Amino acid sequence: MISVALPKGRLGEEVYALLADAGYSCDEILDKKTRKLVFENKEHTVRYFQVKPTDVAVYVERGAADVGIAGKDILMEYSPDVYELLDLGIGKCRMCIAGFAEFTDNTDRPLRVATKFPHIARSYYEEIGRDIDIIKLHGSIELAPILKLSDVICDIVETGSTLRENNLVVREEVAKISARFIANKVSFRFANEEILKMKNALENRRVI
């Protein structure tokens, strides 16, 4: 039995479709009305749980799930001690620094950066040697420069439409993001064959 932590939402659904196609189906999970949290298919020796996307890595790192699907943004932000076995090539977006087009950085003082990803922002600016002041927010990051709470934001950009509607532009790209297939390090040892089998099945079906 291999347990899989799936992120709730569209990404989880896309990954489930790949896994179902590879022979790991569990039809119960498609029932939108169900309140169940754990779905098991004994015949296909697989068990799924749906968890908050930011929690997937925690479940896998602590071994509650053998494998899981997590965005590269989450892996970069929290650096969980897990194996990153495969880039699934879905859920693609970019981690960017965005701000007003007319903004010019004033190096006299620290740059104020609003973000949900303080660790990513910190290490990006450390590498280019720019002192910053991090403003950690949990949502509506685009609001921060508009209200002059921050100079720029460090956030995920998918289509860029939210930025455009708020007159913001991408100024720098920090990293390319996509969904990753991750595994617990001890499970990788004791359920090696099963995990590699699932990895190969996903690898054959991914679109890169």
Added chain:
Amino acid sequence: MSLETKLNKLFAGYGYQKFRTSKFEEYDLYAENRDFLMSSQLITFTDLDGSLLALKPDITLSIIKSTTQPRRLYYNEKVYRPRDHHFREIPQAGVECIGSVDLYREGEVISLACKALACIEEDYVLSISHAGFLKALMEHLNLSEKYSGFVMEALCGKNTDYIRSLASENILKEEDGELLFNLAEMYVPFGEGIRSLKKRISFAEGKEILSELSDLAAVLDGFGVLDHVYLDFSLKSSMEYYNGVIFQGSVRSIPTYVLSGGRYDSLMKKMAKPFEAIGFAVYMDVVENSRSTSKNYDGDLAVIYTAKDNPKLLAKLIQALASSGLRVNAVRKEEFDGNERWKRVLTLKEARKEAGI
């Protein structure tokens, strides 16, 4: 038998001496070797003579400090480290072998690590990597510091896609990319892994290390543990202190590593000790925390009594039952709330009948 007792018996059985130590150490020892510790945060305090002391966050450094001649030691002590923004007292057991560490000694210590894992659970795996091999490999690849950091990270995370992307951007030569891809993917029985690598490695230092490792495999076979040992280049470790084999152990029912160790000649040199050294630590706290919490019974037998019962008779009865080897206790009737779990619950009368008193 508790795990601590089992480990002590195991290590003593191979002629290792128990190392006992106080909880205090001079602060300077840690200030000089900050990088060796996982965290630089220590519990410090001033001694009555004004010198600065710390509660030990680590046993290895204290052992090395006090070493003046070759010795083989084991310990079962408490260390004090930060965890989740608070200091914790953490039990740790381990083995250190200091002196001339030849192939036999190296195999002996790694085998002890295997046998220690078997004390925790029979289904265990010990993964071995080699810090010197990885260092030589990085020199051979001749990458910029930035990229060698990324490559090491990719090896640790078995991130084969990243290595492939470096090869496709021509940052890695094609054959180097293929080799790294293989190393990242690698998780194979030790002997088999070395045989397959020998055919692929071309740089001299790497070849030399592989031939040492295949001799090591023979020693591990001699100790009867080779079947549990795997070659795996995803182990994280400080390259500054470890210079030879590094290893980590895990058991099936615990989802994180429970043991880690390696060859640390570089640390010995840094501390100006003219010896080689290898050792490992068992994370007793991880093992303890993952033990199943549902204890079946508080004891074998509860004898229910009231204030009216004769205390002398009760004492005699409990004494007789306890000396027959039962875990037994007398419980006042009004305090018996059913929360306590006893295999059997008897009234005083029933118990007297059973004990023949």
